[in-house]
Amino acid sequence: MAGNLQVQKITTLTGHRDCVYTLEPSGQENIFFSAGGDGMVAAWDFDKPENGELVARVSTSVYALQYVPDRNLLLIGQNQEGLQVIGLNSKQILKSVPLPKAAIFDILYTSEQGKVYVALGNGGVGVLDGDTFELQTIIRKTDQSARCLAYNKHTGELAVGYSDNVVRVFDAASMALQQELTAHTNSVFTVAYSPDGRLLLTAGRDAHLWVWEVAENYKARGYQIAHMYTINHITYSPDGQYFATCSMDKSIKLWDAETFKLLKVIDKVRNAGHGTSVNKLFWSAHQNQLVSCSDDRTISVWDIKKVRL
Template sequence: MIVEKLDTFGGHRDPVYTLEQGSMAEQFFSAGGDGQVVQWHLDRPDLGELVAKVPASVYALALHPTSGLLWVGQNYEGIHLIDPARKQEVSSLKLTSAAIFDIKFHKDDAFVALSDGVVAVVDTDQLAVRKHLKASDQSARCIAVNPVERELAVGYSDNVVRIFDLMTYELKQIIPAHGNSVFTVAYSPNFQQLLTAGRDAHLKVWAVEKGYTLQQDIVGHMFAINHLAFSPDGRLIATASMDKSLKIWDAETYKLLKVVDRARHAGHGTSVNKVLWTNYHQLLLSASDDRTISVWKLIQGYSL
């Protein structure tokens, strides 16, 4: 595998914490510590557009698939709904005074992970809270939706992953998953595996249809794994770490294929917080504490 750095997007004044796909393949959004929400175009690296500015850090962005509105989770304030085309806020929900770490959609529900341990279920049409799922006193950090098994996986700072029923919101299973906070959870494209990772730097693979039994336990990085994502074709996994590196893994064998770092690839100089695998030529994006977003092209077919 060959990894080529195509571009660096700069302009944020503080760490970049989150990335989200735009409505078109070449578009994406970024946000972070400076409260700025920026829309970028992969075919026009010089064309960054400020679509919103909020007065606190943003850890979570989510583009609603039907309305096209961008949900912005503002630290200590709530949810802002932004129309990216008009660069205007169209609605807001004073949901919480807790930090918002993740937002995921399923049908008419938005699931919002909060630092007080609550997962808020919000009706996306009415913009009203349906339910508070309170299963821990420690932060709900990350969410993954499995529409096949009708389950919701939530990773928490108490080292546990909890599985909820997607329809009834009932707590179905508690998985003592890690030795420290769980920062990222993701279902495989076929929904047969759940991948989890976090502060203990382990990447773990759980067999969904076997009651979430542990399949693999990999020491993935030197320091915390902040995020992971599957490639659009489902063949690769990218992990982002506090150790300043990205790693690329085979999604079938979980074999390490490539380490992307500063020394070898002019990678990031500080913690890598988020990855986003786009449908635009399958380019991979990474966001960092160094206030930049890097654009990577991966060419398969080469050995290490």
């Protein structure tokens, strides 16, 4: 049974000149990446957090990053300007992939499928070859934005959250539509499969956290109003016992992944948290540290300790 959690802020990382929208782990446990409205992509080291390193600079906002582990590449999704492939050894742009003139809201690479999936602001999901990064197809079920992606390695399914309030589940290999989940009343900004693949968690602008049973044809287990405003992201802890949500209400919440009990609220009053919308989370295996980024231009690193009851 998961115990309670203790939270301590370790550091605040500064250097971005605009909202920070996304975070991404690397192949090294101590290194992660960030990007945002200033077009700068930075690398950070947990062991030397004060020294951010500029990896790339692009001309428009970056909402999505994806690390490709076996080749040490970083995929950068530019607003309106397509996908760029960065070689992290050389820090050079190896390839630019033109896509429809639309924002790239999420990128997902899966070695099992050998593909890259891109969530586009025109409602399309682009499917790229994972080796050449050539565009294979675009699947479009609505003209409203595809906002978020999650892959279930146990079932080979891809869940996509859209701004038409629907979560669509595809077979990741064929991109055949399997399910349409229609419980949300506003845009779906985040989808996450549990590490064991049994549950799908979805959330977004309606501030409702929905839980779906994957093996039972995505039957809804239920929902709770998890935040005051838009939920921007959900992430699981490395051991799968907990998950975290972050919101436009400036808070981060930590939950028991089995009971869905709220364990801890991280905010400005309690923990010197963010002053504006918290946009993305990354829960690292590096000493179980949670990283958050915000419209306030900062990145915070949190030490999460389990306290046995």
